[in-house]
Amino acid sequence: MILVVGGAGYIGSHLVKELVETQEVGVLDNFSTGHRNAVDKQAVLFEGDLGNVQDVEKIFQEHQIDAVMHFAANSLVGESVVDPSKYYQNNVAGTLTLLQTMLKYKVKKFIFSSTAATYGIPEDDVLTEKSITKPINPYGHSKLMVEQILADFSKAYGLNYIVLRYFNAAGAHTLAEIGENHDPETHLIPIVLEHLQGKREKISVFGSDYDTKDGTCIRDYIHVTDLANAHILALNALLNGDKDTSTYNLGNGKGYSVNEIIQTCEAVTGRKATIDYSERRAGDPAQLIASSAKIEQELGWVPNYSLKEIIESAWNWHQRSPLS
Ligand code: UFG
Numbered sequence: 001m002i003l004v005v006g007g008a009g010y011i012g013s014h015l016v017k018e019l020v021e022t023q024e025v026g027v028l029d030n031f032s033t034g035h036r037n038a039v040d041k042q043a044v045l046f047e048g049d050l051g052n053v054q055d056v057e058k059i060f061q062e063h064q065i066d067a068v069m070h071f072a073a074n075s076l077v078g079e080s081v082v083d084p085s086k087y088y089q090n091n092v093a094g095t096l097t098l099l100q101t102m103l104k105y106k107v108k109k110f111i112f113s114s115t116a117a118t119y120g121i122p123e124d125d126v127l128t129e130k131s132i133t134k135p136i137n138p139y140g141h142s143k144l145m146v147e148q149i150l151a152d153f154s155k156a157y158g159l160n161y162i163v164l165r166y167f168n169a170a171g172a173h174t175l176a177e178i179g180e181n182h183d184p185e186t187h188l189i190p191i192v193l194e195h196l197q198g199k200r201e202k203i204s205v206f207g208s209d210y211d212t213k214d215g216t217c218i219r220d221y222i223h224v225t226d227l228a229n230a231h232i233l234a235l236n237a238l239l240n241g242d243k244d245t246s247t248y249n250l251g252n253g254k255g256y257s258v259n260e261i262i263q264t265c266e267a268v269t270g271r272k273a274t275i276d277y278s279e280r281r282a283g284d285p286a287q288l289i290a291s292s293a294k295i296e297q298e299l300g301w302v303p304n305y306s307l308k309e310i311i312e313s314a315w316n317w318h319q320r321s322p323l324s
Helices: 010-019 053-062 077-082 084-104 138-157 188-196 224-240 258-269 293-299 307-320
Strands: 002-005 025-029 044-047 067-070 109-115 160-166 168-170 203-206 221-223 245-250 275-278
Touching: 002 010, 010 025, 010 224, 025 053, 044 053, 053 084, 067 084, 067 224, 077 084, 077 138, 084 109, 084 138, 109 138, 109 224, 138 160, 138 245, 160 224, 168 224, 168 307, 188 203, 188 258, 188 307, 203 258, 221 224, 221 307, 224 245, 224 293, 245 293, 258 307
Parallel strands: 002 025, 002 067, 025 044, 067 109, 109 160, 160 245, 168 221, 203 275
Antiparallel strands: none
16 A cells, blocks of 8 residues: 555645555545545555644554655745744644654655745755755745754665655546645635626735746646646655755746736636735745656656646636535
8 A cells, every 4th residue: 555645635635536446555644735535545544643643654554554654744945934933843743753653653655745945045046856955934944954863864774765846736636526725825717716706806916026037936836636647656766766965946948927927828718807016925036947858857847837837737627616
């Protein structure tokens, strides 16, 4: 069995949807932010907390776990600045407990969800895995700390792991009834689509004086199913013994400004947005674009969804989601 920790969350639930096709899957989630009905019915559901040794031990005692994939983290940059304790507790201390329990039961294969936030204010136009990592907020620090723990555990205890640094995950499964459903929602694409559905009065664009082509921030958006497929390639590389430790960026390699995202949402929906250009949001770098050349070369991953397709899939889901 593959244990997916945080398998009820946005990215975890999309991964589980793909993984159940080829593997026996267990999902551990405490449902603090995830949704029970987002978990594929073929997965075995364990309600519990990754930081609770009893919850995790019970799973390892009752099931043969071949690898752990870890998606369970708090991931809001702004919140992490206001409440860093929550981030170090859940993202660092919780993960440490999970890793210790894994090692106790001799489970030594681990896939970890990391982030572009580990790079901080980028020194390179396009970020490779060799770019300098210098986080500017507790969320980014918490993820980089776990990356360090993994490197040290690998040397000392023979843990095999792959770190995947996501850029901006977006979009929804094209068939299943799952999509991006955060509460509160802070991400750009769902906010724009909710506005175009009439659920928000306007869109606040955070900063229009950045040193970018139109003054708004540039990000690299990647479809959540492309992310899921990268996880499956990474998992297979660990299970087959092709890789023992690796870190990969995951993005499309193309940057789009906030204005371009709004325009594409307008084109996809055929509706016009009301925009309010407001102050910059704390902790936002002007531009984050990934080079994913390493995972393309080493694992043969290629992203399949364009920005338009990402937004179309998100719009389809928004229109039929229970929240509509
Ligand atoms: N934005 C707006 N208005 C909004 C929401 C967002 O202008 O209402 C802007 C943001 O300022 C940013 C861009 O849209 O420039 C994208 O913002 P998101 O909140 O959608 O995504 P982020 O780039 O802030 O965050 C993502 C991940 C984080 C990760 C971060 C790395 O969601 O987990 O990239 O910087 F840490």
